[in-house]
Amino acid sequence: MLEKSITLPEEAGKELSELEIEAIQMFINFLKLIGLPKSVGEIYGLLFVAPKPLAMDEIMSRLNISLGAASQGLKLLRGVGAVKATYVPGDRRDHYVADLELSKFATAFIKEELHPRMERALERIRRMEQLSADMTPEQRKATMMKIERLKHWLEKGNKMLPWILKFLVR
Amino acid sequence: MLEKSITLPEEAGKELSELEIEAIQMFINFLKLIGLPKSVGEIYGLLFVAPKPLAMDEIMSRLNISLGAASQGLKLLRGVGAVKATYVPGDRRDHYVADLELSKFATAFIKEELHPRMERALERIRRMEQLSADMTPEQRKATMMKIERLKHWLEKGNKMLPWILKFLVR
DNA sequence: CAATAATTTCAATAAAAAATGAAGTCCCGG
């Protein structure tokens, strides 16, 4: 059976252009901020500047990332609405395009990270209020003051969120 | 040479109260959001509900964390303004108190994470504009449009930050 | 000033997170 020449480590798909590299680095940095792994930033960065839809294997070979990373990264990006699959006639593969609406990331972050944590925090605060019931009056007073602070802060955050969202989305 | 009885894993300092546990878990979760390690959340959580200043070794033994983690965590928290060292008469050790102003974390995050990344992103965008100079007019047009989007979004974010800060700080 | 307690630092280790790629699943076109 014939075998292609051994794949050199640095061979990969077409080299990335400088433009692509800048875009990719930019998104790696930004998405890291909201806790997304490097590979996701790479994929989105590449798609962001791509002049046409890219298939998964193109993404893999351009970025030198594994099948699994490409598949999972695209899944996440699709889930968040930051990438769309498009139909390309005469090609069996899915092709992907970046949604240029950056607010998708902010929205997803707020919905998936911030909100749940705030909810959880409110539960804990309620629990803390209960617990402070059996304390000496003195301790109780001090504790309640702190809890009030926490609540106040959370409420402030909660009030701000819709405003931020509206502002970001357009 | 005499040896103390073997230290049991679960021995440690005075057990944490339920209240302390709730507070600690809450802050672990919140601070994780802005990329701070668990130990930092633990320390802040403990200090937040503590009725009096705590020395580093008390923190260590209550939380069962190492000398290094305690020292580094406190250093970080002090750096961010979330914890203050107080003088306790007749005690050689430093004692620490939580600053209840939660906005300290938001401020630090914006200053230390968000702002630098935005600056860096703007640099990259400038570079991208340069690079798009030698492209076919068609490609160039499409690329410039994307770059405009990026800029627009960054500017929007930049305008929003001071507002958010003002809102959070009181 | 010693003596020693308190704290910081940092190389080594452990824990957590991300990437890999082989095995399995799901089509689509003949």
Place this chain on the structure above:
DNA sequence: CCGGGACTTCATTTTTTATTGAAATTATTG
């Protein structure tokens, strides 16, 4: 329906990040 490409999953490995604790440094105090 079956053959094979496209994709997904997930156990394993790699990489990154956090924690540990011993050694070095910096006070404090008798």
